[in-house]
Amino acid sequence: MDNINALILFVSLILLFCIAFSRFLTKAGIPVLVFFILAGMIMGSDGIGGIYFDNAAVASTIGNFAICYILFAGGMATSWKSAREVLVPGVLLSTVGVIITAVLVGVAAYLLVGLTWLQGLLLGAVVSCTDAASVFSILRSNNLNLKAPLAPLLELESSSNDPTAYMLTIAIIGLMTAPDSSFFSFVTLFVMQFVIGGVLGLAFGFAGAWVMNRIRLNSDGLYPVVAATLAALIYSAVQVMQGNGFLGIYIAGMVMGNMKLVYKSSLVRFFDGFSWLMQILVFVTLGLLVFPSQLPSVWLPALTISAMLMFIIRPAAVFLTLLPFKYTKKAQLLVSWVGLRGASSIVFASYALTYALPNGDVIFNMVFFISLTSVIIQGSLLAPMASLLDQLDHEDKTLVSRSFTDYEEELQGGLYELSVTKGSSAVGMAVEELKFPESVRIMLIRRGSGTVTPTGKTQVKEGDMLMVTANNTDVLLALKERLGFA
Structure with missing residues (x-):
């Protein structure tokens, strides 16, 4: 058990070091993932880790x-x-x-x-x-x-x-x-x-x-x-x-x-x-699979093809x-x-x-x-x-x-705020019970100094601010009238 814990500690420290060092690699234009391959090689049988794989x-x-x-x-x-x-x-x-x-x-x-x-x-x-x-x-x-x-x-x-x-x-x-x-x-x-x-x-x-x-x-x-x-x-x-x-x-x-x-x-x-x-998983695994001692024998043909x-x-x-x-x-x-x-x-x-x-x-x-x-x-x-x-x-x-990989939420129509005031019939209701039309979606609920990502079971409370998207304001006016939003 001690050997397993020591191995986990060693691997964790190597990976954390790789992640921390990634900032300097990316500035040089080298993907940090290359470092994880090297980490696998270091942990492998030819490296200081001695993990035979x-x-x-x-x-x-x-x-x-x-x-x-x-x-x-x-x-x-x-x-x-x-x-x-x-x-x-x-x-x-x-x-x-x-x-x-x-x-x-x-x-x-x-x-x-x-x-x-x-x-x-x-x-x-x-x-x-x-x-x-x-x-x-x-x-x-x-x-x-x-x-x-x-x-x-x-x-x-x-x-x-x-x-x-x-x-x-x-x-x-x-x-x-x-x-x-x-x-x-x-x-x-x-x-x-x-x-x-x-x-x-x-x-x-x-x-x-x-x-x-x-x-x-x-x-x-x-x-x-x-x-x-x-x-x-x-x-x-x-x-x-x-x-x-x-x-x-x-x-x-x-x-x-x-x-x-x-x-x-x-x-x-x-x-x-x-x-x-x-x-990270695949690069470390492939690094472990490589035996660095075998690479010198192929460096010339590999460099030629590369x-x-x-x-x-x-x-x-x-x-x-x-x-x-x-x-x-x-x-x-x-x-x-x-x-x-x-x-x-x-x-x-x-x-x-x-x-x-x-x-x-x-x-x-x-x-x-x-x-x-x-x-x-x-x-x-x-x-x-x-x-x-x-x-x-x-x-x-x-x-x-x-x-590339960033993504902005698709918003249909505009983004509006609905305030749940005292006396609103929505107080105490679950989101799914509000029966909002398909054209209206609750994106976020501001509650006090924090926010809540709503599900159908989320209960609406007095003082909540509902951030919703809607195609037109007529639908919002109807909701305000029906549920007493401000």
Whole structure:
């Protein structure tokens, strides 16, 4: 028991130090999540912690679980209004762009590193997706306001390209473990998973919103729990039905995030924080899985692929994909540079260890090295690159907060105050007993020097100030007359 307590103390101190040090990292343009990978390596068997962990299957499971919630949170925080303006180029970057990247990396790995064709393509598949968490943490921490429509384009691409990379990875592993598989079966599986995942994601998203808006709970704190349970249910249901669970959960999150939901702001804030917890969990786990003593043997081939990915392959994929659209060369160069690799790539690389593939350890270590160099080099130079390419908007100071994870409550109509005075018939009634019309919503109750977030069971008291939204004042006048509000 003492050993367990000592271990918990050690891990807690390391994580707290990482969080405290994050301020200095973000100023340098390096995502704090990189520090959590290093923390995992420090706590691992080659570090001072001495925690021996080599179970790739457990790491993959933890990674899949974490990515599920990261994608759901990303979907909820994505504005459909902004996303639809860049829908076609964004979707093409997250599908065609990912495939082009995977193929080009595969060719480079075959010619320069000495991997087989399938091993090279597997390496390409796992590093073909960009890491949304790294991208947006850098943009937000440096308060970089990109010129429209770059912000929503990068948001949509980095948030939605994991499903394509995942499918490519699984398909190539299938070809490696079952050589008799045909290319036609691979294409059929690819299309089927995307269609089923997309359709079920839409259906479950609407169903999830319906459940959230109609369930009546006694505690406000249970609503995030219900939403988190729904997210797990949606992901697993899509997987069981042979769809792409990552695509399904992202679309479901986007549907729910763009609909009216009870306690929507609280839910989005909860999942923003919860996704951070998931990212920390997966980065520390992957750090534990890495044996730093093995990295020197792959540094040269990994650095070669990483450099080609930054300066040749990613730009080629972006320019080819965006060719039909009217983006300037400078804008395309910035999109090319904002192609950071991160947690998803390392999680997908762990599959090579899970399936005990030939050169699986080499591929995993190379991906780990590529991801670190990508985040450190591209991340630290992102702000200077955006300035050099003249892609910063110096007039609009709200682009970052409006385009990424921040969320403002959707208010229908105006915001008004209703005072519960002495003699009002509302005194002592529960909120659900007030029978407000659908067009009127109580957002907050000011009570004394504090505030109350109302539920249907919240009891109205004399002196309360109800903060409500309404489409027109006629409805409010009728309520004042009926319930005696001031």
